[in-house]
């Protein structure tokens with residue numbers, strides 16, 4: 001659990017607030033509409049999005065957009081029912097297929113774990129509340145709730161990073177993805193991210209939505225070495241094998257077979 005329930009208890013949202021957020025998002029989307037491109041038009045991205053969504057068992061594909069930008073970034077916003085993912089175009093240029101899958105899975109994990117609405121709010125809070133004043137009255141939100149929200153956000157990032165690793169199944173890919181994220185981020189805090197002074201880091205991290213780079217690497221490495229990772233990954237492998245079994249062709253000899261046949265009528269090998 002990443003504390004979503006605690007957070008909901010701390011900062012309950014009325015449907016009025018939800019509606020306001022949706023309206024605000026639609027407004028800002030409309031403003032950007034001319035620069036957002038439908039990800040469905042990019043065959044490589046389309047294929048990878050579907051692969052990640054299948055591995056993460058998403059119930060529904062969110063809308064995905066590509067935004068022309070020279071900064072490597074992606075984000076998900078909206079509400080949990082109506083989520084949209086925006087991927088900056090630089091990602092298509094500098095990331096390998098596997099790294100791109102790490103990026104996509106991270107965003108899809110936010111959708112799947114229903115992080116989206118609170119993320120949107122946290123972004124507003126972290127961004128100085130200029131947008132939220134009109135929609136949430138969050139300017140008056142007590143500092144402890146604000147910090148709780150940001151701290152929850154960082155935990156939700158760890159959850160999403162875990163989803164990336166589960167999909168990609170290779171720690172080195174995750175590390176190179178994180179490194180590229182930092183390198184191409186255009187982030188002014190880059191120096192702080194790399195600094196070794198722990199005290200400054202923890203102070204900085206307290207006020208951020210995302211955990212610092214080296215903490216992300218540390219946390220994901222811990223997860224990679226955990227029994228939980230092995231168990232969940234095993235489940236994914238099993239499900240994938242079952243899916244391939246449900247194919248009109250044998251996965252060994254390629255002979256035609258009834259979709260539901262577990263054993264190939266030609267070579268007799270078990271498909272699962």
Ligand SMILES: [Zn+2]
Pocket residue numbers: 106107110156157160
């Ligand atoms: Zn995230």
Ligand SMILES: [Zn+2]
Pocket residue numbers: 250251252253254255264265266267268269
């Ligand atoms: Zn066969």
